[in-house]
Amino acid sequence: MRSDVPVLVLEDAVPVFEASGLPPWPMRLSLMPGDCALVETRSGRDAAALADLCIGLVPLRSGAVRMLGSDWDRLDNRRTAALRARVGRVRQRGAWSDMLSAQLNILLPQLHHTDRSVGELMEAATSLARRFGLPGLPTERPDRLSEADLARAACVRALLGRPALLLLENPVAAEQPDLLPPLLDTMARMRERGCAVLCLVRDPAVWRSFERWTTHRLQLGENGLVPIDPAGDP
Amino acid sequence: MKRHGLRSVLVFRLRAALAAIGHWARTQLRFPLALLAAGWGVMLDGVRPSSWRRTARAEFRRTLRQAAGGGLVSTLFTAALAGLAMVSQALYWLGLTGLDRLTGGLIVTILLREVTPVLVGLILLGRSGMLSVTELGALATGGQLRSLIGQGIDPFSLLVMTRSLALAVSGFTLGIAFAMGALFVGFLFSSLLGSIQGSLWRFIDEVLTAMTAADYVAIPLKLLFVGFVVGLSSCLTGLEAAPEEDQSVLMPRGFARGILAVMTVNIAFTAIG
Structure with missing residues (x-):
């Protein structure tokens, strides 16, 4: 409703x-x-x-x-x-921290604000990642991903959760x-x-x-x- | 009219001079005051259960592993050198001059109270503090800090609080490891040289007997505070980085502030004790 x-x-x-x-x-x-x-x-x-x-x-x-x-x-x-x-956001500048893997970058807001289990979050994020054409959640550091994959990962992060x-x-x-x-x-x-x-x-x-x-x-x-x-x- | 003009010029110059003095004083005091305020903020945040979300707990564990786990070998190696250079020399010369009864007191005063906190602080600053300066500096200049705030994540709780407290715990852990390592190596070397008689337990007992009740509180507190200020000053130096500042500016600044913070804590505890 x-x-x-x-x-x-x-x-x-x-x-x-x-x-x-x-x-x-x-x-x-x-x-x-x-x-x-x-x-x-x-x-x-x-x-x-x-x-x-x-x-x-x-x-x-x-x-x-x-x-x-x-x-x-x-x-x-x-x-x-x-x-x-x-708020889910796709941002252009300062979107990714190279201190963390891309996977942790994606999951960080949900891990911080919710008590959903890591397994559940991984499952939801992986499903979204596949929908956007990624083979799974990227585990590399963001600076090692291509622009196209970063754009996909940014969509996954923004849309994860509700x-x-x-x-x-x-x-x-x-x-x-x-x-x-x-x-x-x-x-x-x-x-x-x-x-x-x-x-x-x-x-x-x-x-x-x-x-x-x-x-x-x-x-x-x-x-x-x-x-x-x-x-x-x- | 002319006198009035002269007075205006004098007032203007006086105000400019006062402004320059004020600017200098504020610049010098800004960081120490920020350090005090942030330290108080960490204490308040640290006792609030809501600050310890799983992301903060993970960051605390990660920093603890990096600082205490990763710094253990360096600490034990430095402790061995300190044991060789300081403890064995003290035992040798005191034995030679017939002042063996002063051994415990001298080791407690010099090694445990003064040298251990400074050397552990330097190790923490070099291995972990500078890492925080680099990482947080990159976050601040790259816009990721603003991104974290936009995601509803408080960088102070997630990064400053967790790292400062993890380094405080690491300071205590490494300090105890350092003291034990230095005493053990010093005793071993002196035994080999024949400058000390008796068992290791007797030597340890001598050192512990020389410690006062206040030492049992002050030495651990000093180690905790040294780690804490190293973490806090490094994190603040990184966080306050301006967009145009790079590592070549941040690293020397972080190092100088860290050394000053360690020495200030050391001297403050010595003065109080």
Whole structure:
């Protein structure tokens, strides 16, 4: 059963430009359970900053950012951590720690926040990894994996567990079109369960066939977060 | 009018001078204050059961294995050298001058109270502290730290608390191993040279008799604190790395801070005791 509480709300949120590089304009967005927003961004840095804004990592000049009804600015450290545990994210910069194997990188958030057994987590992660075209969970260090395998592993990590919100920063590059069908398929299942998706893309051409699935289309530019009408004009 | 202008210049220069002094003082005090604050934070976090999730427990075990398990051979080797150079020499010269009764007291004062914590601190700093500086520095400059925070994982609990406490336990473990190794090798060498008579047990009894009740508390505490400050200063040095700083900047900084921290703890305990 879906909740009536929006998963993510940007309520006239004005980010501090110096801390994020995001344009200091009021941003508005409301994602209900099952919604999917496609946001075109100018750069990977903008995409990362907007995703950071959604999880309360960017200070605000005014307005509020709420997830599942909770204002990030009003939560204590424990509640903030617990709420962030409900976010699955594919990120471009700083995504992998070479201190750990790729397998541990993938499992770390679930091992930290849940008490699911290691065996159960491994099974779920391996099943997801196979769905994304990996032979199993990669045991090498991330710096020894190819870009394509890292992109697959990033999807596995983001989708593992039951995230309430998915933040996908350019999850599929133009040279990896084979990653799109399993991602869309898994996203569709998660949206049916009530997960909201915010997909931040630099190259909208890759997502052309996916546009009809989206509930919101926006563009992040100099004027802030601007809705795009169906004709494609901001 | 002219006098007013002169006064403005003087006030401006005075303020600039005060600002420069304040900036220097703040820069010098920033790290020691951060160390104290983080130390208190580790104590608070360490007694909170919710901090010890399985990821934190795994990190604690990993660091303990690396520091105590991996550093045991280096510690015993250094202890053997200290035993040869210090204990056997002390036994030889005290025996030669007829001051055998001072043997226990001298060994307790020099070897157990002073040399053991410093050498164990240096071993921990070199083998594990510098590793933390490198690893945490890479996490900070590579953006992985922000990624951890974004996943709802507190790097302080996961990395700083666990590593500092693991190094504290390692400091105690390696310190005891060092003291036993140095005493054993020193006795063995002196026996071979004929500069000591009697059994190993009698020699150990002599050393233990020379220890006061306060030594039984102060020496283990000193070893724990030395390991703790090595871990804490190394982790903080790594975590506060700026994006433009690389290992060539972080390593010397981490080493210098670690040495200062070890010496400060050593001197503080000596002064108190």
